[in-house]
Amino acid sequence: MRSLLRLWPFVRPVRARLFTAAFVAVVASCIGVVIPLVLKWLVDGPVAAGDTGGVWWGGGCLLLLGLAEAGLFGLRRWLVARPTAGVEAAMREALYHRVQRLPVAFHDRWASGQLLSRATTDLQLLRLFLVFPLTFLLVNGATIVVGCAILLAQRWSLGLVLLAPVLPLTVMCSVFQAKYAQVARRAQDQLGDLTTVVEESVLGIRIIKGFGRHRSQARAFRELIRSVRATELRKARLLSVVWGANTLLPELAVGTALVLGAVQVADGRLSAGTLVAFLSTALALRWPVDSIGFLLAMSSAAATAADRCFEVLDAPLADDPAAPDRAADAGGGRTGGAPPAGGLVFEGVGFRYPDAPPDTPATLRGVDLHIRPGETMALVGATGSGKTTLTALVPRLYDPTAGRITLDGRDLATLSRDEARALVAVAFEEPTLFSATAAENVLMGAAGTPDADRAAGRSGRQDERDHPRAARDTEDGRDTGDGHGDRDVLADRTGLATARQADQEAALRRALEVAQADGFVAALPQGAATEVGEQGMSLSGGQRQRLALARAVVGRPRFLVLDDPLSALDVHTEALVEAALRNVLATTTALVVAHRPSTVLLADRVALLSDGRIAAVGTHRQLLRDSPEYAALMSGAAEPGDGGPAHGSGPDAGAGRGPARTTGTGPHEGESAR
């Protein structure tokens, strides 16, 4: 129950309305208990005396009390609707923000369905708790206390008979609560697993259909449904036991009290009115008592839901902005007083995934690499050598576990994640698009532009992995973000909005051109304003990759990290994109993961990553000559002439190596086709 108390910060802003609603409900409930007293007066007074006028008057009172009770319960419902929906919305927002800000390492560990079920089912359970159990446990408790007091006051001996079940019921309810909490936790976790499977099946529908796996998938799903069903049945069994006992024991007590009361009326020791009032009061307490089991079950489910939500809300964020001790640690590795080098520098960088088995070597070990300002460095290595891992360190998706990285001399550890992402733009091998328009998807990469923010907020699927915050280009004075400088002061709001829109349109056009995406985007039904569908599924793989590339370059980033961004392009498009990319790369410092010579040739130099270390750095030609490993990696592919077209024959074609793309026989052709 302590976890439910943690909801207080969310409930606090609406506490006045919730307390008012609870007070109204207590009053309404107490009216229900008072009605039997009027009944007693009616039976013992006007009815016994044959006073018709009095009977009408009493009947009118009962009607008014009934109406007041119904009206007050209606008012309570109205009072709680808005604030509880508000609490649910606030919690959902907090959860979403947290999920967005949590490090990638967290997302590596958590199944998406577990997060989804928390943001949907669990929050609904919490809202239901605020609407019903929170109020009614209080209201029913108050009603039972007032009702019992009235019963005891009317006839204490009969009252004690009615109170007899209280002790066994209390014991049973506490046992039930403990057991139900365990089962509720299991049910909600299983629902999270189920959500993950549904999500994966929907996202992977092409693979499932393509490989004819729908039957085995359905079988696996059925297994999960069975376990969810078994858990739900266990919940129902527990609930039925407590509900049954909560109904049976009070009924037995009321029956006993009825017999004893009737005997006392027959003996003349008790008035008929008192017995009627006594039994009416007892019956008025039936619902408050019966519903306790159900309310406790809802509270248990809500406590579990709160636990599950706070597991995410409490998950630690990575240090941001960089903690001073981290910065000091990182700086400790510097040698001498030499000023830090410009460009992108890796100094003794090591990295181990948090969930990697302790007995395995770190993924990256002692990586030293200097990419000079304006230089493009290709990163080549065998599969699993750590290329993607190394690129993920630059936008701070992960932090190095050893050594440090500097951007133009600034230690990455001393930059906040936002600062780092404003300097670095990324495009990954698997392009992620959002259900927004093509323009919105691209403009997400333009740091700070209102439309980009709107697009990100609107789509609500901004992802740490794929949210390149591109840099303002201060060198040539052109801003694509909020650096509108003087114009901000001079322009009126309309003018400013128009100017910004014009800037964005220009940036969008340029980025689409660079990524060779302008042609197919213009051919979409509504051009750049066309919705690209969930995950951009209405586009081809190559089109998605070009839009992701446009997003990476739209903000004219100072540092560009590309993880094999051309893998899904056909030979013709790849040549076009490469040609355009050359212009972009000429103005940035870039690290490009490359699997084939055509991509390598975009770079000034090449770094060979081998088993988590930089094994060699040099030009493509030097490495081909000096590094057997590099030559082996590039084998089966011809080296096209420097600066020449990236495909077809090159100097090394004479060495008998055909272009990887066209032959498709080299070891990396298979990879690039992933």
Ligand SMILES: Nc1ncnc2c1ncn2[C@@H]1O[C@H](COP(=O)(O)OP(=O)(O)OP(=O)(O)O)[C@@H](O)[C@H]1O
């Ligand atoms: N989230 C993760 N948790 C634990 N280990 C991981 C994680 N991601 C990658 N690894 C491991 O780190 C190693 C390097 O992976 P990485 O993706 O960086 O290789 P790569 O060189 O980019 O490979 P490829 O060329 O196939 O894309 C692999 O052994 C991989 O299994």
